[in-house]
Amino acid sequence: MAGEGQVIACRDLRTWHHQMSEGPKSNKLIVVGFTASCCESCKFMAPVLDELAKKFTNVIFLMVDVDELKPVVVDCGVDSTPTFIFMKDGRIVDRFVGAAKKVELQKLTETHATVVVAVA
Template structure:
């Protein structure tokens, strides 16, 4: 990286949540994240997961890697046992379930540990 690029990168503030997966532990946290994403018109990808689910554990590092590579997308992780009301609101019946939302509307979903389908739909919805 050239010195001028480094200076420009250093001068650009980066929110600590960009490029990371944000775990939701309360309805208040959920509301704040969704409202911020909606006002910024950002794509939101939600991983509905459970600690006891082996396919969920297998997908966690893949989901985290997608978050690192897509800093303009909000990646949320919701434990269905901890946040039952959110899981019920979106009719989540199998884990993992990944929802794609924009401005409060569910645009798509991927059910199961389907890495390629998840990547394809992320690309599709980032472009729209």
């Protein structure tokens, strides 16, 4: 699958909408990192997101520059960078703001990437 093991940059609405349709189809968690080119904390977290993408190949990782896709920023309620949102089935299930706790970002990814199967 395209993007497996890597972070996909969403630079236009077409790419964003395509990726948003892929998550529910594949039943995968989507982790979106919202960044800004002038944000030093964002630059610190970029390699962390790259590492997570390589580790969690069952997760779709996206990067959105807040200055490039303002409608997405507004729709997702992002008001600071870096912000990471976790989406399942087209809805936000969790959010993480900041760069100081990269271990927490990994733990949230692990938690939400785990698929729980109900036994009948």
